[in-house]
Amino acid sequence: MNSVQYAVPMPRETLTREQIVQAAVTLLDEAGIDGLSMRKLGQRLGSAATAMYWHVGSKENLVSLACDRVWSEVGAHDPAELGWREAARRHARDTYETLRGHTWVIAATGAYFVYGHGMARVQDASYAIYEAAGFTGWDLDWAVNAASTFAGGAALSDASLDPVKQRGDTAAMREALAEAGEIAASYPRLRARLEQQAGVDEAVFVEEKFDFGLEIILDGLEARLRAR
């Protein structure tokens, strides 16, 4: 009579670390770094908020895992096949695009300790590219750093607009934006540039801006190689 002691666990599969991290990424993409809470995440997964602790240990670790999952999206670009400069170009663009799709990674990186295989693999790939270019020793570190710092900085620029996009419809936010515009307009050079930029397609603008900086850096690195 009590052969079935409790609900059979058949249709209700057990929670997975992978599943939790995936849900966290989705929630972060939708609601930003402040939009993630263990309770909201639990609600989405249909379980208690505290169930997650068994799988991921802490919120910090969960965010770190989520970041690493994003880093894993960055593709591989073989310098032997493409030539180092083209591989470097694609690697940097790919990194930037990936971070742009998950801007909360920037805020997370500043607030939590983030490191994992995804990020390490991207770093290693970067070293492979600049090694193929001919850099060795400290110059190799510097070259890798110049390119990836620029990509990270570009992502930071984008991330700074994220809080606006996240709640752009509130009155307080519109007011803050208007105030920022007024401040910028009170500096002659900024006003002139804003007038020039008005009405330009932002997507194209951002793309060209990134490509210009990237080519500048690749030019500079190539000049260093020749100077040897």
Add this chain to the structure above:
Amino acid sequence: MNSVQYAVPMPRETLTREQIVQAAVTLLDEAGIDGLSMRKLGQRLGSAATAMYWHVGSKENLVSLACDRVWSEVGAHDPAELGWREAARRHARDTYETLRGHTWVIAATGAYFVYGHGMARVQDASYAIYEAAGFTGWDLDWAVNAASTFAGGAALSDASLDPVKQRGDTAAMREALAEAGEIAASYPRLRARLEQQAGVDEAVFVEEKFDFGLEIILDGLEARLRAR
């Protein structure tokens, strides 16, 4: 008999917006972005946490004001006096050093909308420098962007170690660091570089790394100017 209706306000000066922002910067420097709370701040200032709302409106606005106070620390570097390249160099270094002293600005920039006169002044100064170099139109925007994106990216790199430094003494943190080391060591190129870098003075390392990247960018920009 009731001529003194309540405590005379003589020695107890009134709270000031300036005072609150200053205390917030100090607290943020000490405890990082997660270390700031309205209650802790109120405690430091000897008043109720809710007293701050009258002066700064919200935590978001307070953080924005704190960031702008940091931006105000960046100095002015006159291209007419120093030459554009030296002015650009000092401007970028100054920006980087300032952000390095207040790494929470990076996390704050990703989580809140941050803009103010301090930041606008730094941008305007940057435009002045690259205008003096001879850049005009969109190239001027791109040149300003290349340099400041690199400085921001370098600050982001530093900020990523901030969570570790903030609570480096905990067992969980040491474990996380050791795990990160193990991960990196499993990639051949990263392991080789880590072995090379072991025992090098980190301060010098960081400085040289930044200078290399900066000169690369300035080289690249100068080449563009010549190509016209």
Add this chain to the structure above:
DNA sequence: ACCTGAACACCGTTCAAGT
């Protein structure tokens, strides 16, 4: 092995009330 619920010590913010 995996999950729940209650509990704890925190948060940001609002608002009526005080001086």
Add this chain to the structure above:
DNA sequence: ACCTGAACACCGTTCAAGT
């Protein structure tokens, strides 16, 4: 004009207890 205290709706995390 400026500040307090209580209150509200949230947090992350621990832990005993359940299945």
